Amino acid sequence: MRFVSSSSAALKPADPQATPIVLFGHDSSGETVSAGGSAAQSIRRQSLSPDPGAWDLLAIALSVVVADGVAKRNASPDGWTRELELDVALHEPSRWAPFADSISSALAFLTTDRWSLTFRGGGDLPDAPKTPRYPSADAVALLSGGLDSLVGAIDLTAQGHKLFAVSHTVRGDAEKQARFARLIGSGLDHLQVNHNASTRRGLKETSQRSRSLIFLAFAVLAATATQRYRDGECIPVFVCENGFIAINPPLTPARIGSLSTRTAHPDFLGRMQEILDGTGLRVAITNPYAERTKGEMLRDCLDQDLLSDEAAVSTSCGRFQRFNYTHCGRCVPCQIRRAAFLAWGGHDPTEYVYDDLGRPDDDHAAFDDVRSVAMARLVVAEDGLDRWLGPALSSARITNKAALRELLQRGLDELGLLHAKFDLP
Structure with a gap:
């Protein structure tokens, strides 16, 4: 299945068999699928000014998550593995073209599909704020509303980090994400965003194994908007996940491959780090709990009182x-x-x-x-x-x-x- 994405709502792919995707906006006609409109608005409301390369990474991730949601697995020959082609308009396509195969391989690891990505010019960046705000954070942490990310944010704050927390909002977790950000330390700078990927006629593939990429893309975007990044520093992005679920070893032979999620798998995070390094994005992905179990995370948490109060709230x-x-x-x-x-x-x-x-x-x-x-x-x-x-x-x-x-x-x-x-x- 082929997709062509652009930030222009007037997109008309040359290939009539391709599915057009509108990025960072919406198509009022309902003829195309779209993603990222609300995310661009959320980022603009916080007056953030990320690196153009981070916007391009988000454009790629949004295109991927739409394709992953539109292409039904049960329509593939084996009922699972799909062949997905993406043609994505970027602001700086030459910066990303050398890594198209690397991104395709990382996606194949996540989803067990066959991905082919090509990049072209013409990708517009969302409007920049008139008066940019550059957060003073020294690190970014994903704050999902889950127990591991709660422990991670508590520990990192206790260790002296000034965090910029980034949450991908989903129904049922948005309120607790905001709650945790408010309660940890003296309150965390917090960005809540959602890809809001649409599908025609409400049809959606539910497996959605590629969502790991969108989580990281939002985190990278936030990291590149900080003052320290603007000053030339490398910003750590903390993906806090217990090591057992990060590896997510198949419990039985029937659960191999992408039947199990791989959001924080060291192979995937390593692939993404290589891509970030190659494209010049000064972001370092770290899972500080890669060698700890979930029980060990709870036991060793640096604020046991806060954890005891909030652990049951997490998802x-x-x-x-x-x-x-x-x-x-x-x-x-x-x-x-x-x-x-x-x-x-x-x-x-x-x-x-x-x-x-x-x-x-x-x-x-x-x-x-x-x-x-x-x-x-x-x-x-x-x-x-x-x-x-x-x-x-x-x-x-x-x-x-x-x-x-x-x-x-x-x-x-x-x-x-x-x-x-x-x-x-």
Whole structure:
């Protein structure tokens, strides 16, 4: 499937089979899909003036997220793998053209699709503010409303960082993102944005594995808008995710590839760092919790009082919206969350739809994700950790394989605490 994107609403691709995408605006005719209009407005309202290269990265990310949402996986020959071609208008196409293949490869790692990207001129930048504001932050941190990003923002602030928090707003999390930003330290400078990608007739592919790129694009945009970046410094972008879920090793052979999300996977973050370095964007992506479990993050948090007050407010569930903004309690992220609370030793006041995982029915102990955790632990017990891991740590960009191997064992041990609580295998 082919897409052609531009910041012009009058875009008419030469190829009639291509789907046009309007960036940083909306097409009132409803004939094209669009993305980024509200994000550009949010950035303008904060009077930010990012690097033009960061706007181009966002244009690429917006084009990707639209394509990922429009192209239905069930229409592909194998029901999952798609062939996606993007032709994106950029402000500085020559800056990005040498990295088109690298971006395509990073996307293939995220989504297990075949991507082909080309860049051309003609991409307009959103209007610059009349009086720019340059935040005094020394670092950017993603603040999702999740438990890991909450711990990360608390710790980084306690360590002396002056953070610019960036949130991708989704329904059910926007209020808690603002709450956390308000409560941490003396209050964090905070940018909340959403890609608002549209699809014709409301059709949407729900897997959306490429959304990791849009998170980073928003963070890079914020980093390049700071005073320190303007002064020539390199700005760290902190992606705070426990190491177990960052690697997200397939619990069973049926969950390989992009069936599991890879937002903070070290291979993906490494690929993105190489692209940022090559395009001259002075941003350093860091996951300070790459070698820690979620339970260890909670236990070692530098403000235990604030964490105790706010941990239950955070979101971890992969099906949060589906269950009316309540944690399901049985998906893999919920199990990791519940295990972390047990490892922390703190009371978990989170409400779970499926609380008693020991009930032997399809909704509880027999639910696929619960069985998958049990099966993974069984394989490790019988055949060893390396048999279960397989190629999960095979990337050449992973240089701390021994430390991550130990981390993954500790993560499984934490999950074992949860299963033992309910007398599960």
